[in-house]
Amino acid sequence: MTAETVADVFIIESLRVNDEIEQRYEGRRLADILRMAGKNPKYFYFQEKKELPHILQIFKESKYRFLHFSCHATLSRIITTRDFYTYPEFAQELKGVLKLRRAFFSACELGNQLFSTCLAGTNKGMHSITAPAEEIRFDHAAAIWSSLYVSIFTSGKNNVTHGDVVKRLKMLGTLFPVDLHFSGYDARNDSWEHSKIHKSSIAVPGPAKGNLV
Template structure:
């Protein structure tokens, strides 16, 4: 099934983040409202809400899933709950074929999350910052990332075109890592279906 090249944006923050207005996903939704690109934004506080919103993601058939939250090498945190990457994958697994996952979460772009989300799901890639980054850097780099990729040619229905799109994402992430001094890690499937990874280092100041 062909996916729609649009963004499904999910966010869950701590009470302190909420109090101080540190909603990077909300900022991203505000930016996207000024474009012609379709997008959806959902805020959630619990694992139950996450699973309900995941079903909406599946029904939308949007290709890009952006997940803004707190995380570490073991899993993610919602406002009131925590989930291992395996639990997150179980919630998302029915909806990941032909999709790409982007974590706006420190520590989430790791081998454990990639294995959970990309094993037997058909997920094409997982990307996120490879170390802790500031909120303001996080917000601007993701807005710039989507601004760029939404202007790239769209067609991921054929194998050679998927590979071309993958390279475009790699090139974009690499340039942004240098420009904004924010490192990324990108997990993807090569032409043989094997999961590979690339690290895009920030520029040395």
């Protein structure tokens, strides 16, 4: 992975119109924080399905190791500003672009085995998929993802393992009331392993009250 990819984050974002009005650009803010950390993230915003293939081609050519996708979602759909994808449709759109990459999705409820199975099925050779397993607030999302990436890059490790990601997700689960889902490819057994990382009792309990991704 290290020899063929660049240790940086490629951010793609698509939100609802009211989110645009309220300036809830979690992905854009993440890019700013990563620049403060000395990285060179790439950020693209889109509204319609027809725009995404071009952005994905730029991502593929960039060789960036981490794809961060910020959007709204449900247990069956990925939602853009003007359109939506079913899980299989989205997996086909991203077919072949995630080899040797790790994908992180900042989207409500997208952390589930069905989504991971669909995406992994069209992307042989990708390493992992991470996403919230429940609804997540914009402020929590911004804090979780920026902390995760900055921690990974600060570690100085050139080869990030599944364990490195999961360890950090568990720590973040003690700070924020969000269940997360991690799917990782096991090359030894040529199979995918799925795990739900539950928020800790230390995290603030109760329903989400802020604006939701």
